[in-house]
Amino acid sequence: MATLRQDIHQQAAWLVRAFQADGRQLDFSLGSFQQLDDFFDEHSAPAQAKPGGRLATNLGQVLFAIGAYVGETIIRSIPGADWQLDKTDPQGEINAEVHLPGGSVIWPMQRVLKRFQHGAEDGLLIYGRALEPPATTASPNSASTATSSAPVSRPAAKPWYKFW
Structure with missing residues (x-):
């Protein structure tokens, strides 16, 4: 019997092959x-699999595979991120x-599950972009850094209550 961690790895790989x-x-x-997101838009409406679509059968397995892929992608994208799994949790697959x-x-x-239930709003x-590590900033000596020493002028701020 495979462990939950093994199932996650296997299902993420399965999803890549299926896609x-x-x-x-x-x-x-x-x-x-x-x-x-495109897959969900094509094969589901909020909280419903479209008849004949890829989510119409084996919904739980496919949603688990997508969740496994999402988690694995985040772990690969963010150094130091890792799964924390509770073997005693009867809903460990959902609560990973x-x-x-x-x-x-x-x-x-x-x-x-929220993406499936609520649609594009989730x-x-x-979600991935919000978790993305910030881009490293260029060093002051890099070619892409502006070298102008002219001060930046900004318009004077008006009080919030003045409309004109």
Whole structure:
């Protein structure tokens, strides 16, 4: 019998293969969450699988696989992130946590369930972008840094109550 961690890895890999068979590419990047949002838009309406769509059968397994992929992608994108799994939790598959550096905790499977239940308002791309580590800033000596020493002038701020 496989452990939950093994199931997560296997289901994330299965999802990549399944999407590939449909001509969609998942590459474990946070940007690939757009493919997941497109998939939900195509195969479901809020809280309902579309008849004949990919979510019409094996809904729980597919949602788990999507959640596994989301979690695995976040872990690969954020150094120090990792699964925290509770073997004693009877709903461990749904409550699987990803612990982020700095102490934040997220629940990828629950987010995927929200995406299915509520539709685009709980999109996965925006979720991934919110978790994305900030881009490293260029050093002062890099070529992309502006070298102008002219002061930046800004218009004087008007009080909030003046409309003209």
